[in-house]
Amino acid sequence: MDKKVVIELQNVRRDFQVGSETVHALRGISFQIHEGEFVTIMGTSGSGKSTLLNQLGCLDTPTSGEYYLDGVSVRTMRRSQRARLRNRKIGFVFQNYNLLAKTTAVENVELPLMYNKEYSAKQRREAAIAALQAVGLGDRLEHKSNQMSGGQMQRVAIARALVNNPAVILADEATGNLDTRTSYEVLVLFQKLHAEGRTIIFVTHNPEIAQYSSRNIVLRDGKIREDVINHNILSAAEALAALPAPQDD
Amino acid sequence: MSLINLFKIAIKAILNNKARSFLSMLGIIIGVGAVIVMMAIGQGSKQSIREEIQKNGTNMLTIRPGADMRGGVRLDPSAMQTLKQADYEAILNEAKFVNKVSPEVSTSGQAVFGSNNTTSTCYGESTDYLSIRLWQVEEGLFFTEEDVKKSAKVCVVGQTIVKELFPNGQDPVGKTIRFKNIPLRIIGVFKGKGYNNWGMDQDNVIVAPYTTVMKRLAAQTHFNSILCSAVTEELSDQAIEDLTAILRRTHKLKDSDVDNFTIRSQQEWMETMSSTMDTITIILVVAAAFSLLVAGIGIMNIMLVSVTERTKEIGLRMSVGARGLDISNQFLIEAILISLTGGLLGVLFGALLTWGCNTLIGYPAIIPMWSVLVSFAVCVAIGIGFGYFPAQKAARLDPIEAIRYE
Ligand SMILES: Nc1ncnc2c1ncn2[C@@H]1O[C@H](COP(=O)(O)OP(=O)(O)OP(=O)(O)O)[C@@H](O)[C@H]1O
Ligand SMILES: [Mg+2]
Numbered sequence: 001m002d003k004k005v006v007i008e009l010q011n012v013r014r015d016f017q018v019g020s021e022t023v024h025a026l027r028g029i030s031f032q033i034h035e036g037e038f039v040t041i042m043g044t045s046g047s048g049k050s051t052l053l054n055q056l057g058c059l060d061t062p063t064s065g066e067y068y069l070d071g072v073s074v075r076t077m078r079r080s081q082r083a084r085l086r087n088r089k090i091g092f093v094f095q096n097y098n099l100l101a102k103t104t105a106v107e108n109v110e111l112p113l114m115y116n117k118e119y120s121a122k123q124r125r126e127a128a129i130a131a132l133q134a135v136g137l138g139d140r141l142e143h144k145s146n147q148m149s150g151g152q153m154q155r156v157a158i159a160r161a162l163v164n165n166p167a168v169i170l171a172d173e174a175t176g177n178l179d180t181r182t183s184y185e186v187l188v189l190f191q192k193l194h195a196e197g198r199t200i201i202f203v204t205h206n207p208e209i210a211q212y213s214s215r216n217i218v219l220r221d222g223k224i225r226e227d228v229i230n231h232n233i234l235s236a237a238e239a240l241a242a243l244p245a246p247q248d249d
Numbered sequence: 250m251s252l253i254n255l256f257k258i259a260i261k262a263i264l265n266n267k268a269r270s271f272l273s274m275l276g277i278i279i280g281v282g283a284v285i286v287m288m289a290i291g292q293g294s295k296q297s298i299r300e301e302i303q304k305n306g307t308n309m310l311t312i313r314p315g316a317d318m319r320g321g322v323r324l325d326p327s328a329m330q331t332l333k334q335a336d337y338e339a340i341l342n343e344a345k346f347v348n349k350v351s352p353e354v355s356t357s358g359q360a361v362f363g364s365n366n367t368t369s370t371c372y373g374e375s376t377d378y379l380s381i382r383l384w385q386v387e388e389g390l391f392f393t394e395e396d397v398k399k400s401a402k403v404c405v406v407g408q409t410i411v412k413e414l415f416p417n418g419q420d421p422v423g424k425t426i427r428f429k430n431i432p433l434r435i436i437g438v439f440k441g442k443g444y445n446n447w448g449m450d451q452d453n454v455i456v457a458p459y460t461t462v463m464k465r466l467a468a469q470t471h472f473n474s475i476l477c478s479a480v481t482e483e484l485s486d487q488a489i490e491d492l493t494a495i496l497r498r499t500h501k502l503k504d505s506d507v508d509n510f511t512i513r514s515q516q517e518w519m520e521t522m523s524s525t526m527d528t529i530t531i532i533l534v535v536a537a538a539f540s541l542l543v544a545g546i547g548i549m550n551i552m553l554v555s556v557t558e559r560t561k562e563i564g565l566r567m568s569v570g571a572r573g574l575d576i577s578n579q580f581l582i583e584a585i586l587i588s589l590t591g592g593l594l595g596v597l598f599g600a601l602l603t604w605g606c607n608t609l610i611g612y613p614a615i616i617p618m619w620s621v622l623v624s625f626a627v628c629v630a631i632g633i634g635f636g637y638f639p640a641q642k643a644a645r646l647d648p649i650e651a652i653r654y655e
Contacts, residue, residue, distance in 0.1 A: 054649055057568070059568055059648050059649050060648075060649050079572070079573060080572040080573065080574070083567065083570050083571060083572040083573075084570065084572070086567075086568060086569065086570045087569065087570020087571075088570070092568055092569070094568075094652070098561070098565050098568075098652060100562060100565065101562075102265065111565075111566070111569050112569040112570055114250050114254055115250055115566075115569065115570040115571050115572070115575060116570070117251070160569070164570075
């Protein structure tokens with residue numbers, strides 16, 4: 001591969017102190033991710049997937065080891081610098097949506113841009129509307145978070161991750177709570193983003209989803225157990241079309 | 250994040266919790282209201298004292314026995330008997346900048362007419378008294394030089410005396426009342442003056458020639474004070490200097506002796522009274538300000554609860570790029586907004602209390618403009634001061650732990 005390295009981990013460890021015991025959530029992870037890769041991360045519950053994603057998303061710092069994002073060491077950064085990085089370079093889709101309560105879809109999506117002075121109020125709104133249209137929610141702009149279905153909320157969360165035009169999109173179980181059809185719809189969306197050249201890291205429990213990505217990393221007990229390139233990427237759009245039509249009754 | 254957005258978020262947060270926000274404002278509302286009404290009462294009192302003094306003639310000078318007591322040193326009673334007839338005469342003959350002089354002697358006692366009686370004070374004065382005090386006789390006449398010379402048993406009475414002793418509407422002029430058992434014939438009635446600021450009924454007076462009061466009623470040879478009128482208000486200071494020189498000579502004071510009398514102009518009275526009022530106002534305002542302190546603690550309490558409740562929201566904001574500063578600003582502005590809104594309502598509440606003071610109780614109260622501005626400034630300070638700790642607490646949260654908080 002001759003593409004630029006976006007993410008580089010060097011022997012990253014993350015320990016948590018729980019009472020007198022130390023939990024080793026990550027026990028020395030090293031890998032490189034290049035621009036434009038669509039990586040799925042799998043592993044049993046508790047294997048360290050979310051912990052790893054938090055590291056990649058600059059929400060947390062390693063206990064030891066180095067993390068370079070676009071060649072810059074994240075470990076040595078100040079809190080406010082990491083905040084800026086999250087704001088400009090990273091789009092994060094959380095395991096459980098995390099939308100603001102009593103707030104409309106468009107306001108939720110605008111949120112990251114609120115912390116970016118380069119956007120005027122008008123530009124912010126336009127970008128939020130464009131992101132919502134991209135996830136197929138162009139007609140739900142003013143719906144409040146509690147007036148939407150799980151799949152819709154998931155898509156608002158994805159739109160929010162896209163709105164700042166990030167270099168890396170990180171998704172933690174973005175299809176975890178969705179039915180098969182909606183899951184495939186979300187996958188189609190991610191494949192589209194992949195096709196546009198975005199770097200995507202997608203944590204999932206579902207082994208089938210790995211078939212739609214370009215690379216699959218499997219974790220176990222905080223270590224990498226498997227890291228394989230997928231040369232035969234399936235099309236989610238085709239799989240969606242092949243699903244039995246929804247029964248309308 | 251821009252200030253406008255921070256304000257929008259704060260307004261939304263406050264509106265999302267209307268009842269709680271209002272309760273946390275309540276302390277500020279009451280505190281600011283109390284401060285405003287206290288200041289208004291202070292200001293109103295000062296103003297009406299000034300008017301009162303002006304009504305009595307701004308060029309009046311008061312000579313009292315004893316050294317200047319503003320320092321707080323009390324002298325023995327004999328030192329209070331230094332003003333004598335000789336002083337009065339010396340002033341009459343020599344003083345250059347005063348044109349009216351009246352020695353004053355007063356004594357309190359029962360005034361009786363028929364079966365009616367009332368407690369009053371009888372003032373002994375000279376014929377200049379009317380023009381020094383700018384008083385007017387409504388009915389009958391004031392006494393004359395002749396009456397003073399003969400220590401005539403005549404008097405001029407105020408409206409209260411008329412009301413108390415002649416309840417059936419008889420004409421008091423020409424009637425003889427008894428004061429401390431001495432018969433005094435009423436020759437005139439003063440125009441009503443009402444109550445002064447200290448709550449003293451200015452119509453409950455009997456004025457007689459000073460010679461009459463000294464010899465027949467009080468049996469004393471010294472004056473309680475001597476009142477003079479400076480030729481003009483501007484000449485007050487020169488008049489004081491001149492009078493001081495005269496009295497030092499008649500009192501045979503050596504150069505090293507301090508004055509054993511005190512001369513005050515109305516201006517000085519005004520200053521003394523206003524500074525006394527200022528002191529009282531400060532004490533009241535400080536008391537009210539303590540309630541603001543308590544209110545601030547209330548706001549801090551609410552903000553801490555709010556930070557805890559919104560931990561997840563804080564974590565989310567941080568995860569999409571809010572810096573600690575953005576978060577602390579958000580909560581700081583919310584605290585300021587609560588306190589400032591409270592302040593605004595408090596000013597309205599204070600205005601209402603002041604209005605009540607004026608119309609219901611009839612006490613003069615005027616809200617000074619600066620007290621409103623100071624109240625707003627204090628509210629902003631309270632918001633910052635008591636919002637700071639909760640805001641810091643919010644800003645220091647760890648994004649991951651915060652977003653996981655349930
Ligand atoms: N803040 C924390 N404090 C203590 N231990 C933690 C913390 N976060 C994670 N862990 C521990 O680290 C390990 C990995 O957790 P992590 O959340 O990364 O797992 P996961 O792979 O995402 O699991 P799942 O698939 O269930 O989401 C677990 O044993 C967990 O108990
Ligand atoms: Mg997880």
